[in-house]
Amino acid sequence: MTTINLEEAIAEYGPEELDELEAIEPVNLDTANSPFANMLINMLEGGGRSMRAKVQSGEIDPSAQPYFENGKLYGQDFQALREEAVASGELFTDPEFPPDEKSLYFSESAPYSFEWMRPKELVDNPMLFEGGASRFDINQGELGDCWLLAALANLTLNKKLLYRVVPLDQSFTEDYAGIFHFQFWQYGEWIDVVIDDFLPTRGGKLMFMHSADENELWTALVEKAYAKLHGSYESLKGGSTGEAMVDFTGQIPLVRIRNPWGNEAEWNGAWSDGSPEWQYIPDDEKEILGINFEHDGEFWMSYKDFMKYFDQIEICNLTPDSLEDSEAFCDRPRWEVTSWEGVWLPDKSAGGCRNNLGSFASNPQYLVNVEDPDDSDDDDLCTIIISLMQKGRRALRDEGLDMLTIGFALYYVKDPGAISLPLDTDFFRYTRSAGRSKAFINMREVSQRFRVPPGAYAIVPSTFNPNEFGQFLLRVFSEKKSTCESINE
Template identity: 45%
Template sequence: MPYTPSGFFCDRLIRERERRDGEGSLNKPLRFNSQDFGVLRQECLGGKTLFEDESFPATVESLGFKELGHKSNKVKNIVWKRPKEICENPQFIVGGASRTDICQGDLGDCWLLAAIACLTLNEKLLYRVVPQEQSFSEGYGGIFHFQFWRYGDWVDVVIDDRIPTFNNQLVFTKSAERNEFWSALLEKAYAKLHGSYEALKGGNTTEAMEDFTGGVTEFYEMKEAPKELYKIMKKALERGSLMGCSIDSLVPARFETRTVTGLVKGHAYSVTAVEECKPSQHKEAKVRLVRLRNPWGQVEWNGPWSDNSKEWATLSKSEKEKLQHQSAEDGEFWMSFEDFKKNYTKIEICNLTPDALEDDKIHKWTVSVNEGRWVRGCSAGGCRNYPDTFWTNPQYRLRLLEEDDDPEDNEVGCTFVVALMQKNRRKERKMGANLFTIGFAIYEVPKEMHGNKQHMQKDFFLFSSSKARCKSYINLREVTQRFRLTPGEYVIVPSTYEPHQEGEFILRVFSEKRNTSEEIENRIEADHPVPAPASAGEESEEDQQFRTIFQEIAGEDMEITANELKNVLNRVITKRESEIDKDLNTEGFSLESCRSMIALMDVSFMDGTGRLNLQEFRHLWNKIKQWQGIFKHYNADQSGSINSYEMRNAVNDAVMCLVSRSGFRLNNQLYDIITMRYANENMNIDFDSFISCLVRLEAMFRAFQAFDQDGDGTIRLSVLEWLQLTMYA
């Protein structure tokens, strides 16, 4: 069986392999819950049965876990029905999908429905999420499917068409047309993706917009909007981005209430165009305009540049045609950019990834995607307020390679957007999970360190200030921000605000020009160890002491077993501790640790004797003394243990000083494993565990090198060899 030293997290390897095979792309989405729509539909048609989805059954568990759970009165009278049981002549889509197909039911998921309404404005995007050629007539088998972007991959979600009803009316999302069901089924598929309908309660419209497009959202408060906001909006629309805006209402009772200007507070609008025109009386300057759309399809702005305002009379016929001006109560209207900034409080731009649209005429963002995780006790270091652990967070090297084509104010630089998204928190709500407060900081890498992919150490962050950072740490699914920095090399450090919070995330970098970003992941490697030469000088007093003890225990053959090694070490180290090192608080080495030590020193590995002679013991003792000194260095508080976050440095120091011209380096996944294996519940590692970890590490590396005859970093083992190696070490 092939084996490489980096192959520890099988799920990550599987994901990487799937990406190499094209899995997770638009053209080859992942099958959610391993369900193949085509195969399942064919089985239903062949057997003349209607599909029943066992992975999202028509039960209370699919409704929810608290307000829609078993103890809730709300679910008692809910009946799951298929559309053909609800009405005559059900249709998937009637007369094209539009905003009127989306009416909210008894579920607080208006954020999702607003995003669906926005999606209907872009037919190409809509029919990627809602595959066409689905119906209740030809090829009907009670099965439908929808596609969503989910943490870097596109997934195909299969559902049956049983929908919750009460008195034969849909409980949740419905269409204005009683016999139209695409929006209700889309909502069900999205609920399945997150575990239940109740999991959809409460959210942000941009969350769903991203799940429909694979895009990334930027938020701008109008009072703090950048001076180049107009240009940002124009570029976003040229790239096919989705854009919305709203007017905040501080009084909940006034949500969705019309103002004297015709605008509605607490309501989402779509931005559909950004243009410039030149009225005849404005000889010196052009007027910037914004076109918006009210999803209601009515109720419009009645100020300057509204449908019937006098400003339109100042434009030529060609200018009006360019702007597609119409006087109709259709919910769409123009207003000046200045009025737009005065009246609206927030704008959201969902920038599309390069794969979102295939039209070559649409400019696209370059994007790089990185997956990561914060592991308690190892790589969950918290924010910069925690300098002792901040440096242990995952780190990502960003290389900005090309400047923008049209820099503002003649300032050179690379424009890019960083998006940090935490994963699976909505799905894990039923287990009590909430969103973490997350953020990130960006540091410039010194030129002498360019190309060096080593993890940046604690001192770098103690003596370097961030070059840029997110505006604030916040408990949203995703934190995003736009930056402009000069070309060069940077390191991005994503983190939770508090340390010790464990979770998964993806970090995406969108740029107008080419960039690369990758996790700073130390390569797992080891130089071939060269044993330190034995000293030819006189024996020290300590050497004489343990020689005497060794002879006393070993007997005539001058070799010791694991049990005898345990006695020797514990007698020597107890004596040494009592005289010199009073802060180890060790209870002595276990028999299992001593067996690992013999395996380490056994040069023949699996064909060895299982014993140590005096020379081997002396070499082992020298190692332990050096490890003991390193442990003491990191045990600064004399507690008898070291913090698991410092284990990374302690391991690095230990393995580099054992042998001449050699050492080995680990990556972040291995540090995670070490923490899980050797740290206690308080994320501390005592002396015995520290020694056991180092012994096992070196033994496994030496064994690997013995099999890696050609030095290519890959070995092939039979099952017997694999079991012998792992059982002996």
Template identity: 45%
Template structure:
């Protein structure tokens, strides 16, 4: 059952609501979210030509057209051509509840997958034209407009037509299906490439192939064997046949743009078909082939074609008659500078701070003792963010054998353990995906940018043949805080405690308690003598937080026993701060905050650590002692309040307005 789509209109109205409004008012729809103006076309330059925005009924009948596509824009056209081969998928992207009949109101809608959600994108049908002819994508026949309207909706989704410049066919295939892409070079493909493609075909995957060109002059050049360079072909079938006593692997290919076909072995009229058994021939040709569609031997295919693109479909994208389905797991996350943007393994001091995910492969594939898994790491919204000067980050990932522990693994683990698998390279693409064959077991997946401090949102999708277990590491929020010690009698105090009492009495005065202001004087006096700590003084707010934590009798001040307990904590916190100030700068890197808090007995998940990094780190991702002290005191205070309210130890509490 396909997932329900979400309306993207700023006013929240659905396609049907907007269409009914237009029909009642007898007006054609004009989209306020994507107006018919230059800013919808270009964001980085002035429009190079005078455009008119024309509705389909106003476009001239001449089928010739002006092509203003950039050379890198044909990826979308290739994906649309492949989409037409999958009727159910096409009906999802281009819903059939619209047209130019009596319900026509100048409004259309299309559905795209974006980061694990299906979005319904509404557009009006005003299309860019020059001299009364459409530009950009459209059918060779000017009475078909769905491809031009689909392109407009896709441009709206990404912010502008210019945002569509440069991409891959797989990117659009994924947005049309919610699938995950793989790319193979035929000259360096794995030995079981045919089996990989056959399994993908059986699962309903969309597949394409192409022949590389070395210069623009080769584009559209036809080879002697009837193949066209630079074309994006669709793969429509894979079979094995008995031929003269041996099994021969065949692949069926379609050229969506024309009738030029392969003329070598296993082509339409070749003699090879006369040798195989008639029943086998009938089985292979049970589905009639379109013009431009042909069979060829798989070895000839690898010799003539250079690239294969596979879009593996998720279960909700498949039809009921699909033979087999992938198991899919998905995570969302982000790299935030100062907390989780640790960079690649080259940066060992911060690499461990990246988000970590555990993958448990439980069952081997059928007829195999290992597990097939496709891991895809995708950056979110980067094409739309081009308007803000943000482009794709350079990304990759690594897989490690994981220990049984569910905690976020630290620096030493990665220092002494090598990866078991990784992405082939770090590259600035929207999605990087790799297929692995791994023994059953527990694995740790670490997605990263190449450089530390580079920010982006991401999703990870894990496709496996059999069900797999997944979890985010370090997702626990709890605290192991010791109970305060029992007060000791003056005659039982150690020499250190006696010295502490003398200092306390000197400052406290006759009331034998110290206020936040007096506590500030004590701390600044003591800490100013610690050369290994760099700070501008403890703030009064920090001192108020300390009193809130330690003030058992709610007097608003600290008595000696409360002060003594605090001082023991303070000594521990100082030692922790110094130990995690690895470069002896007098400050602590915000990337070290997770392990510093863990050593203090507090475990936070990634989201909370990201928020703390944003709150307390400076522009160099450092935390000074005052901010460190404020952070740790407030956290312990919150944990103690929560634990006091959570009497049944369920991990949840209900609070009234007075308690809040």
């Protein structure tokens, strides 16, 4: 879901700057981000400082996977490092994730002053746990990692799992040396992550995750270890609770799939019918899941394998007109929907995407007014879903034609009564889009969900290239009633 920022949409830009900001590239379906590769990049930007120097000097071959060694991040052994620190009488300072600005941010400088402090500098009696672990121990700080907090809260409900992540062989009393360690599941193995106990503070208070009891430090230390695993605290901004739950539990979410032919052609890897992985699942749970290992075309895969071998998933949401007035549907939320059928005509209404500024304004345009925020939205925003579907292209394949590359742009219109409609080239030359489809792509349908402040918005559906003939169906869904109209007619 995209949340629209009106300040950006109405900011003033020069034409050349806007051309750069609004440039569109058609999607390459073979291009995919690798979460693992992204994590390694971040690790060498913030975390792994000493390791990065060795990689850059040629001392370590970067292709030899220098990040995890014998189940330890950067090969750091907690017991050995703690014994060394105790013997020396000096508190441990982590050379891989030192208390400096790069451990906080990888893309920007700190926007405010902060200070790294150890717990014993913050409180008189620091403890890992105070009265045991509870979901109420977890409080968010200034970092946008509520997804991580939610996963930690769930973790406290299973003490066996919690103490796998937070080993109990450490404290602020016995053999205290300013060093702690935590364990996370990463890509098939449990990884031990060592940290020092310097924590980012401002005004003598923890900046990020903290417990309600100032003496309890387990939440702040877990957050730091997870930040080190991913390279910096900034790397934890935004994420999926499911992602963190996998890292905290080692459980591979499973996906149930059916071959539409319903025959013996099934997946034969991990979690396939009769595979060794199932021996760890109790029979009663297998019964609940309906596991029968028959050659019926139905099989299970790990989420990881599913993501590896499948590159597209389709989800069908029922529209309001498909829901019957029965008890089964009476309590379900109903979307308001407005539809238009339109056409792109070469040299008339097929202006192409915003890359073609001279003809872009000739595309069909639609004005949507949303007035009432969603009932459950604390930010007083409105949800709209825009769906653009091209019509009849499959039937044209025998003529050598296939799917057009299509998408749409969304513009905030501050005062529709004060400007000329439809919107002209000058409007698009000096106005930045408030949002647009995630991609311009050669699929039958593209859709995008937006959270928008109440107001008027213009939708401009288009093909990527100008002067391509095509028919389309545009639909706008909203939680509350909205008014919509074509502004070309």
